[in-house]
Amino acid sequence: MNPRKHILFLLIFTFNSFFNPSMAYPRNVSFEFPFLPLQNFTLLGDSYLRNGVAGLTIESDVPSSSAGTLIYTTPIRFSDNRTNSTASFSTRFSFSIVSLNPLSSVGDGLSFFISPENHTLGSPGGYLGLVNSSLLTQNKFIAVEFDTRLDPYFNDPNENHVGLDINSLNSIKTADCDSVGIDLRTGISFTTWIDYNHDRRNLEVFLTRSRSKPDHPILEMDIDLSSYFQEYMFLGFSASTEGSTETHLIENWSFKSFGIKHFNPRINDPHNVTDNTVVKTPPVYDSGNDNFRKKIGFGLEVSGPVCLFGVLVLFGYISVKKWRSIRTEMNIKSEVTRSPREFSYKELKIATNGFHSSRIIGTGSFGTVYKACLLASGTTAAVKRSVRSREAKTEFFAELSVIACLRHKNLVQLLGWCVEKGELLLVYELMPYGSxxxxxxxxxxxxxxxxxxxxxxxxxxxxxxxxxxxxxxxxxxxxxxxxxxxxxxxxxxxxxxxxxxxxxxxxxxxxxxxxxxxxxxxxxxxxxxxxxxxxxxxxxxxxxxxxxxxxxxxxxxxxxxxxxxxxxxxxxxxxxxxxxxxxxxxxxxxxxxxxxxxxxxxxxxxxxxxxxxxxxxxxxxxxxxxxxxxxxxxxxxxxxxxxxxxxxxxxxxxxxVSSSSDDDEPEEGSGSRKTSDSTFEIYIDGSRE
CATH class of the missing domain: 1.10.510.10 (Transferase(Phosphotransferase) domain 1)
Structure with a gap:
């Protein structure tokens, strides 16, 4: 290929990849995970990955309340307005619901969901980690629930059922697991298939102890989901407990979507004409200018690679200049194996009104704490902005690597973090009464x-x-x-x-x-x-x-x-x-x-x-x-x-000793540390030493 055409092709392809979503993501998707790799998933709440198995709620021998979500990071195409087509899908996964006290400490259950949001996380208890207890209609989803507690508030039929939920935990239709001889609370592994065929407008859910798909579904319903599908949706699992020792595990997962038609502008655009309707006129060449054109062509062919080389050198220079900050981000991201959400710097800057002084709620030697209003979730949070020093980076990395692995009701919850543009930011839930x-x-x-x-x-x-x-x-x-x-x-x-x-x-x-x-x-x-x-x-x-x-x-x-x-x-x-x-x-x-x-x-x-x-x-x-x-x-x-x-x-x-003054402690959000020149005194046996 001519070098000039090659460069033009690359520019056109890059432009289309960035500005044409249909090229960025495949139309029909298929994946299979015998075990769940961390790099493909986003973990929210109390969820975690251990040895390829996802835990959605806290593993504890002490009754506790917990909620967690596991989301497949890449969005899936479920509809295409240009071709007027809607996806069908089939998914299979194995799960187990384990409780140390299956007779007295059960609930609440888990769900497979499809949602337009990639940060779906709800409240513990009967909310299954799908909806917030104070904002029941905020999260949008299509979910199949596997419920192990009877909750009259959501019209549950019993404490052992499967249900189809759409934007609400009041199931559209439920099925009793006892009818097929299954008790979800036994702690053994179950395998389920969820099949939706858009052409037949039909949803089927199969459930079994074995690895073979049953002949008959436990739940079947004629329903058209196209009105609930957006063009791109996210897949995931959620679970919750309330005063229970129940643990919810996802062991493997496969998914396949099909039915989205390929968009062909030559076919789909009625104003297009075929090649046969165009009169082709052969080009006319001027033999007197032939040598001149050859010289121009030769010059462009030589200068093209030279220009490309110059662009690559410039790009390399810029890349090397930014390498140190990028390396810091990569190191932190690779070390935090179970991190919460990664925020963008732009999002946190907007949330804090450009880190305005009126949003400051605490200061210390580490930096400053700001009150933030997160637009995506509509919640308030505390953003800890570290000072730019070697010690601050050490403390930032230590705090992130430690607390990202911790989940307890008496710890300040880390909502997310950001390492971008030289900034080190931690996002915590806001503590309204301060310290x-x-x-x-x-x-x-x-x-x-x-x-x-x-x-x-x-x-x-x-x-x-x-x-x-x-x-x-x-x-x-x-x-x-x-x-x-x-x-x-x-x-x-x-x-x-x-x-x-x-x-x-x-x-x-x-x-x-x-x-x-x-x-x-x-x-x-x-x-x-x-x-x-x-x-x-x-x-x-x-x-x-x-x-x-x-x-x-x-x-x-x-x-x-x-x-x-x-x-x-x-x-x-x-x-x-x-x-x-x-x-x-x-x-x-x-x-x-x-x-x-x-x-x-x-x-x-x-x-x-x-x-x-x-x-x-x-x-x-x-x-x-x-x-x-x-x-x-x-x-x-x-x-x-x-x-x-x-x-x-x-x-x-x-x-x-790094002592702390009593002034300028944060009023809200996470605690702070501020050094001072206060007197150092040790008391051991009642006398000053």
Whole structure:
């Protein structure tokens, strides 16, 4: 091919690929996944991929509420207005619904859905992860549900059925699984086929324990889905639980669509004429200009490749110039194996009104937190914008890689992230009441609304989160910065632990490695200050300080009233306990309106966790059991134990501690950390060292 024609062909092909969607995606699609690869799917909510099997809800032996979605990343064409054709499809997948307590802890079920949106995620419980509990008509979908709980609100026939849902969880038609001898709750693997034939306007659902397709469908319905199809739709699975140990697994999946006709403008355009209707006139050549034309043609043929080479050199120069930022993005994307949604920079910029100062809700050494209004979902969120420094990148990557793998009701949920245009952005759910620190100290006129029941619930919620991090994750997660300003409060005043910028992942059977001590003065365990080794016990110490702070309404290190001397909260409470007056430590702002039994239990838990001897501190699972009155309290000595360390510290105090000021903590969203030049003081045995 002539070089000039080659370049022209490439330009035309590129233009059509970008601006003609019909060339970007195939008309009829077929795929088969014996196991599910991560690169082909988007994971939302509590969903995860492990060894090629997708889990849609949390795998836990403790009853919990959960919702998750798995979406095939590439959109599928379901209709074409130019050819007036609609797709038929056939899909097959194997799934299992497993429960540790199948007789008493079941629900709610899973679904296969087709939706115009690629971020479909609903609420836990009877909403099957398909619709939001407060916006029942927002999400549009065609779904086949496999329901294991009878929900009268959605007119379910029983707790073991299949149903066809269109834009609502009130099924158009249902079928009883008992009629074919199937109990979805048994935990065994089932295989289902869902076939829709547009020509016959018919939908069939087959369900069996074996791998062979049954002769008769369990659910069959004459229906025309073309009015619900948009040109491009997304496929996926969703599931949910509510107070249940049920886990929903997708083991394999195949899909095939057919019936979309190919668009041929010569056939479909009635104004086109055939070649036979055109009179072809042979070209006329001027022999006098033949040599001139040959020279021009030769010149263009030579200059064409030269110009192309010049374009490639320029493109290479620009690519090399941008390589560093692209490499950073690729590294982060490859490391985060179970990340939530990746936002575009443009979307977050619009959501924060161009990162306008009026949207700032918190600042710190890491950067700034902005309130964002996400247009796609209509929800508000908190966007953490990291400063452009090497340390900020390290914290950003640590926080993303750690929290992206975590799912717990008492953790601030990470909604997404963005690494683009040199920006490092994390998107969290918005915490309307801000941090515990803010409620206790920065709004003195409103302190009364944090009643005793709220404070006790905060202590339980934070204990539940730490028990999950320390004992229930695949790897031990050490937070390293447990403090009141990193414990957020949601709309129901539930505690949500945030800010995982200092967190570390450690294998359960490995010893911690010494590092530079990081954290906040007043919350750091004495052995951590001395040895620089962060363990789950150092998190327990910080938890004990937070519990005492919430109960007493006093900072970990505070000034004496009307004096200049500082008071260590742990020492102060321990002295009251030794004198038999421990209830005197309860916050006076409560005006004696608190449960004395709970208050004593909470103060004793705080002291046992803040014990200077790390071996005497209880594990967080035991703490949670004590607070829920399921285990006996720990024995606490009346005098605070003394712990002796060598007189010389292994590193300077400037290297050891990154302290945090009390100002400029975020009001909403995730917690922040801000360094200051505040005085560093260590209290071990009641005296200042």
């Amino acid at each position: 515990v620190d803010k409620v206790l100290y920065q709004d003195p006129d409103d302190r009364g609304f944090l009643k005793w029941s709220h404070r006790y619930k905060i202590a339980i919620g934070l204990a539940s989160a730490l028990a999950y991090l320390h004992q229930e994750c695949d790897k031990l997660v050490i937070h390293r910065d447990i403090k009141a300003s990193n414990v957020m409060l949601d709309a129901n005043l539930n505690a949500r632990l945030g800010d995982f910028g200092l967190a570390r992942l450690i294998d359960h059977n490995k010893s911690p490695v010494s590092t530079l001590t990081a954290g906040t003065v007043g919350y750091l365990a004495p052995e951590y200050l001395h040895c620089g080794k962060a363990t789950d016990k150092t998190d327990v110490f910080s938890y004990g300080v937070v519990v005492l702070e919430v109960c007493c309404g006093r900072r970990p290190i505070d000034r004496e009233t009307g004096g200049q001397n500082t008071v260590n909260l742990v020492d102060w409470v321990w002295r009251l306990y030794g004198n038999g007056n421990i209830l005197d430590a309860v916050d006076k702002q409560l005006d004696e309106e608190f449960d004395e039994v709970e208050a004593k239990r909470l103060l004793m838990v705080g002291l046992s966790c803040a014990n200077p001897d790390s071996e005497m501190r209880p594990p967080m699972r035991r703490v949670l059991q004590i607070l829920e009155n399921e285990a006996e309290e720990m024995m606490v000595p009346p005098v605070k134990p003394m712990v002796n360390f060598a007189t010389s510290l292994p590193m300077s105090l400037e290297d050891l």
